[in-house]
Amino acid sequence: MIEIYPKLSTIVASQRTINTQLDASFLSAPTSSLFHLSLSLCVLKLCTIICEEIMAEVKKFSASDVFLHTTRDDCWLLIHGKVYDVTKFLDDHPGGEDVLLQASASGDATDAFETVGHSSSAETMMEGYLIGSVDGYVAPHMAAEPASRASSSVKTIKPAVSPTSSFNPLPLLVIVLAIAAWYYFTVFSKNKE
Ligand code: HEM
Known part of the structure; x- marks a missing residue:
C-alpha cells in the first residue's frame, strides 16, 4: 500500500492546481459553459477529498x-x-x-x-x-x-465512533456526478445539435 503514496500525492497536487484554474475559469465563463464547469469542478473537488482521505487512512x-x-x-x-x-x-x-x-x-x-x-x-x-x-x-x-x-x-485515544457506524456518502456522490456529466456530454449535447 505504501508505494501508492507518491502517486496519490501527485494526483492530489495536480487536482488542486486544476481546481484553482477551474475556479478562475468559472468567474470569467459565459453562462452556457457554467453547467459544464460546475460539474467538472464538483467531480474534481470530490476526487481530491477522496484521495486525501485514502492517503490519510492507508497508514x-x-x-x-x-x-x-x-x-x-x-x-x-x-x-x-x-x-x-x-x-x-x-x-x-x-x-x-x-x-x-x-x-x-x-x-x-x-x-x-x-x-x-x-x-x-x-x-x-x-x-x-x-x-x-x-x-x-x-x-x-x-x-x-x-x-x-x-x-x-x-x-x-480510541476513536469515539466505530468505523462501521459511519456512512461515507462521497463515493456515491462521485458516481452520481459522473453519470450526470456523461449524460450531459453525450445525450444532452446530441439533442441540442
Ligand atoms: C510540511 C510542513 C511545512 C511546509 C510544507 C511548510 C512550508 C512553508 C512555506 C511554503 C513557507 C513560505 C511562506 C508561506 O508560503 O506560507 C514557510 C515559511 C515558514 N515556515 Fe513553514 N512549512 C511547514 C512546517 C512548518 C513548521 C512546523 C514550522 C514551525 C514553526 C514552520 C515555520 C515556518 C516559518 C518560521 C516560516 C517563515 C515565515 C516568514 O518568514 O514569513 N513551518 N513554510
Missing part, C-alpha cells in the same frame, strides 16, 4: 511513533493529526530547517505551524510529504484539559 501511526523521527536524516511532523515526512524538505523550507526540527522534537507541530500562518500554497505543498495519520488524534489544547492528560501534549 496509521501512534503519536509516539513521531518521536522516533526527529533528526536531520529522518524528520517527521505531526500537524492536525496527519504525519508528514519532511526529511527531504528541510533544506528547502523557507522558514529554515531548525524550526522544523524543533517542531518535530516537540511531538506535535500543529500549534507551531498555525502560529506562523502558512499560505495555501504551503498547505498544498504539505500533501507531497503526507505519509499517514495518527489514530484517535487529540489536538494539543484538547489533550491538555483533563488533569489525567496533562503530562503529555499529545495522546492517542
